[in-house]
Amino acid sequence: MPILLLADHDNATLSDQTAKALTAASEIGSDVHVLVAGSSAKKAAEQAAQLSGVSKVLLADDTRLANNLAEPLAALIVSLSGNYDAIVSAATSVGKNVLPRVAALLDIAQVSEIIEVVSADTFKRPIYAGNAIQTVQSTDAKKVITVRTASFSSQPPGGAPAAVEEISTAAFSSALSTFVADALYSSDRPELTSAKIIISGGRALGSSEKFEEVILPVADKLGAAVGASRAAVDAGFAPNDWQIGQTGKVVAPQLYVACGISGAIQHLAGMKDSKVIVAINKDEEAPIFQIADYGLVADLFDALPELEKAL
Numbered sequence: 001m002p003i004l005l006l007a008d009h010d011n012a013t014l015s016d017q018t019a020k021a022l023t024a025a026s027e028i029g030s031d032v033h034v035l036v037a038g039s040s041a042k043k044a045a046e047q048a049a050q051l052s053g054v055s056k057v058l059l060a061d062d063t064r065l066a067n068n069l070a071e072p073l074a075a076l077i078v079s080l081s082g083n084y085d086a087i088v089s090a091a092t093s094v095g096k097n098v099l100p101r102v103a104a105l106l107d108i109a110q111v112s113e114i115i116e117v118v119s120a121d122t123f124k125r126p127i128y129a130g131n132a133i134q135t136v137q138s139t140d141a142k143k144v145i146t147v148r149t150a151s152f153s154s155q156p157p158g159g160a161p162a163a164v165e166e167i168s169t170a171a172f173s174s175a176l177s178t179f180v181a182d183a184l185y186s187s188d189r190p191e192l193t194s195a196k197i198i199i200s201g202g203r204a205l206g207s208s209e210k211f212e213e214v215i216l217p218v219a220d221k222l223g224a225a226v227g228a229s230r231a232a233v234d235a236g237f238a239p240n241d242w243q244i245g246q247t248g249k250v251v252a253p254q255l256y257v258a259c260g261i262s263g264a265i266q267h268l269a270g271m272k273d274s275k276v277i278v279a280i281n282k283d284e285e286a287p288i289f290q291i292a293d294y295g296l297v298a299d300l301f302d303a304l305p306e307l308e309k310a311l
């Protein structure tokens with residue numbers, strides 16, 4: 001039976017998280033159907049159909065699906081689940097919200113945040129904030145899986161586009177929840193999980209004004225996304241959705257620049273797969289230097305303005 005991959009999108013644009021989760025889904029089984037559930041989401045469905053390795057796109061277009069609420073989306077997926085061996089999603093906010101509900105409704109043990117597909121029923125996943133890798137074999141007849149996309153490359157567009165099939169959304173009820181509002185930090189900068197370069201600040205910054213004064217100008221010069229440690233977020237120096245780490249976002253950019261971040265394991269859990277890691281810290285004993293490819297022992301308030309000038 002085929003694999004059902006839940007697409008991550010905003011109705012108009014398919015997130016590249018889907019193309020990465022598709023790589024994992026294709027390793028689980030060769031026949032992958034992508035579910036694009038949304039409202040006026042035809043554009044996103046057409047983009048999904050372009051990805052190589054997709055054999056069919058299911059488009060569920062319904063205003064009740066406009067905002068990725070877990071309740072209607074899970075009900076829709078459960079109504080389709082009889083046709084599938086595995087239900088897969090990127091471990092994004094949407095995937096992490098919806099798939100546990102699907103797993104519970106189907107009475108299946110979800111396998112979360114896989115980083116490698118060993119075989120159709122066996123997967124590797126990090127535990128203890130990434131300090132150990134667990135190999136898990138699922139004995140459930142049907143699998144429910146979220147994918148840590150930082151560990152998989154994007155499946156490129158290619159070949160003949162897959163067929164887009166509009167499916168009925170009559171079968172589910174959406175009475176349990178209603179959408180009220182999104183309170184999102186809006187920015188022209190690249191999105192953290194897909195950025196090629198990230199510059200992050202820690203507690204050392206001391207205030208949101210200092211983030212603006214020393215981190216943002218360098219980010220602008222580099223075309224980078226901006227991240228933060230949990231200490232910086234908890235102190236109110238940076239918005240919540242900048243947080244990188246075990247309880248924040250997991251990223252793997254080409255270049256990660258950590259400024260005034262000590263390198264606690266919970267932070268490393270979110271960025272240690274970055275290709276090149278640069279650390280700026282005034283304490284030469286800071287643990288971040290153990291994983292940094294390039295380390296600069298310096299006061300960030302001197303180093304960053306100099307870097308900006310040099311750039």
Ligand code: FAD
Nearest residue numbers: 202203204229230231245246247248260261262267282300
């Ligand atoms: P600190 O540890 O205080 O480090 C500040 C660093 O800045 C120090 O190394 C210091 O030498 C340096 N510094 C100070 N002044 C300067 C200067 N002028 N120039 C240069 N360097 C300077 N943390 C996360 O980041 N993400 C998570 O998702 C996360 N999840 C967690 C989950 C759990 C369950 C727990 C218990 C903790 C979690 N944490 C997480 C918190 C984590 O343990 C650390 O407390 C946090 O990462 C520390 O942030 P920091 O490095 O900014 O601050």
